[in-house]
Amino acid sequence: MNNDPVVLAFCCHYCAYAAADLAGSMRLQYPGTIRALRLPCTGKIEVNYILAAFERGVDGVIVAGCLEGGCHFQEGNLRARRRVERAKELLAEIGVEPERLEMYNLSSAEGTRFAEIAAEMNERIAKLGLSPLRRSAVELESAVQEMDELAQARLAADQRKRAREQAFAALEDDVAYEQAEAQLVGERT
Numbered sequence: 001m002n003n004d005p006v007v008l009a010f011c012c013h014y015c016a017y018a019a020a021d022l023a024g025s026m027r028l029q030y031p032g033t034i035r036a037l038r039l040p041c042t043g044k045i046e047v048n049y050i051l052a053a054f055e056r057g058v059d060g061v062i063v064a065g066c067l068e069g070g071c072h073f074q075e076g077n078l079r080a081r082r083r084v085e086r087a088k089e090l091l092a093e094i095g096v097e098p099e100r101l102e103m104y105n106l107s108s109a110e111g112t113r114f115a116e117i118a119a120e121m122n123e124r125i126a127k128l129g130l131s132p133l134r135r136s137a138v139e140l141e142s143a144v145q146e147m148d149e150l151a152q153a154r155l156a157a158d159q160r161k162r163a164r165e166q167a168f169a170a171l172e173d174d175v176a177y178e179q180a181e182a183q184l185v186g187e188r189t
């Protein structure tokens with residue numbers, strides 16, 4: 001990692017991360033400075049989480065979610081945009097350029113767009129230089145891993161929650177079916 005810039009891309013599982021994957025499958029080159037982390041939805045990103053990334057020394061942060069109107073959690077990406085704006089204000093107050101943070105919206109089919117966003121942010125950070133809060137390469141690598149583990153834990157928790165909801169809905173369907181069947185049998189007898 002040395003003195004290369006590090007840009008974290010917090011990507012929602014359903015669109016932006018899928019677009020990043022697609023960019024990889026299409027063999028589209030995007031800068032190695034961009035480290036994509038997968039979250040269930042950008043709406044799960046709080047202002048503190050964004051600031052924590054900067055506090056740990058990353059040089060830039062991308063928040064990438066579904067297209068407006070396309071969030072799988074309804075308004076998660078709209079909440080994320082408001083939080084990104086708030087985080088920018090706070091960054092400016094502590095002397096970190098707010099341009100180091102940007103939110104993008106894209107669909108899962110936009111692998112090319114993901115590669116463009118990565119290149120755009122890479123260029124912007126190259127112009128700004130390393131973050132004034134930059135840490136040593138070792139500290140930074142361990143911070144990136146820590147944030148990745150946190151993002152993965154959030155995704156796993158969300159997937160468990162969804163599986164429970166689906167199982168519960170299936171159970172309700174079974175009960176409704178059995179009740180309807182019992183009623184039908186009762187009417188025939």
Ligand code: FES
Binds near residue numbers: 014
């Ligand atoms: Fe993609 Fe909410 S699920 S931004």
